[in-house]
Amino acid sequence: MKKRMKKTAALWLTVFLFSAFFCGCQGDPPPGNAGSGESVSDSSSVPVPSGPSQEQEPGQRDPKPVVLTPTAPGTEVIGNEAVSIDVSNKADGYMTVTYHGDNPKVKLQIKYVPDEETVYTYNLQAGQSDVFLFSRGDGEYQITVNENIEGNRYSQAFAGTCQVALKDQLTPFLYPNQYVKFTEDSQAVGESQKLVQSAGDDLEAIAAIYNYVIGNIQYDFDKAASVQSGYLPDIDETLNTKKGICFDYAALMTAMLRVQRIPTKLVVGYAGELYHAWISVYLDGVGWIDNIIYFDGKDWVRMDPTFAASGGGASEYVGDGSNYHDLYYY
Structure with missing residues (x-):
């Protein structure tokens, strides 16, 4: 088990929130090429986390993305x-x-x-x-x-x-929404399949997506300085430009994890006195991992992918989770 845990490497997403937009505004919380995913609109067959499918070899997981498509049938x-x-x-x-x-x-x-x-x-x-x-x-x-x-x-x-x-209490965190918007044609959907192709389980899939985001997306300081309140991320723009602000990091990672059938919450709250966003994931047989996700060989700790991508240190935000307070789930 420890061997598998070590492979997860820095999975927790806590991101700095700057003034003038969701990452640091004093008022409201945040407002706002082809993929290869399978689109599902019939909620009665919503996929939930499970072990390897019958078609998969033991120790492997199915990398094919599944995109849940919201509908508005007008019945209520x-x-x-x-x-x-x-x-x-x-x-x-x-x-x-x-x-x-x-x-x-x-x-x-x-x-x-x-x-x-x-x-x-x-x-x-x-x-x-x-x-x-x-x-x-x-x-x-x-x-x-x-x-x-x-x-x-x-x-x-x-x-x-x-x-x-x-x-099902997990289903809401598999769907797209105003903050984490994606469709079966989103480039990020197809990219998620490539990233987790060799993952043996959900922990390895999370690690692959996390490592890609922090290794390939650069922090956009110019955008952070000029972004307006009400900003909504475009996950494919982030993927193509290879840069973004904290909200972009969080939305891209959340979308990729959700289409890989891993229930994922984009969480907004406080780390000490700072307004932050981070990601919680649900693992089958474990439950929600809300506070600590990276196993360093001894303990589970948090890590901020924005800091990791920009070369900054995250030691101030690593701990036992006691200073993190959830406010909103998206």
Whole structure:
């Protein structure tokens, strides 16, 4: 077991969050060529982590990516003339939201009622449908849409509730969403298959994807200095330009892991007093690895891939996980 663990090499993703965008804003949390993946839209057959398939040799895992495609069948919709919120697939952990108005500044807020302090805030664009997760699990969610009046003042355009009972607690973290957007045609999907071709298990697949990201993506300091609040990553642009900011690193890695059937959370929270993002993964037979993922031969530790890629040190952010506090899951 230890031998397998050592191969994982620096798997934990904690990334610096800078001012002016999701990585360091003081207000809202973050708003926002052919692949070879298998597209799955029927949620009744959603693949979950499992051992080698019958076609695979023992000690191997199937590298073929599986892309879950969100749908909006319209069988259960809430909203009004301003917004349509399709919650038909709430049991699979997501909803599709379409804003019909023409206000250029619109906020979607999702509150998980059992935890009154946790409110997710997103930007909506007129005429565009986006996917959002019910990422806190079973329970009641309050959903509001607010339109800008002027400055920082907003008026409520819609308010409603949705009761969620998930078929599987892992499924939401296999789907794409507004922050981690991909399709079966995304270049990153096909690249994930190449990277994990020789992986014997999910740990080795995670290591291969992690090592690729930190070894090939350079930190874009110019972009970090100019990025605006509400920025959404483009995983294929990151892959092609070979550079990005912390949000780009996290989104690219999360997308690659999800299409490899590894449930993955992009987590936002605090490391000490710093606003950070990191990744949690689910391993079959182990469960969620939320705090520590890299095994150094003695202990599991964290590592920041942004620091690793830029040549910086990460010792300040490596520890037993006690100073990390989760706030949001995407």
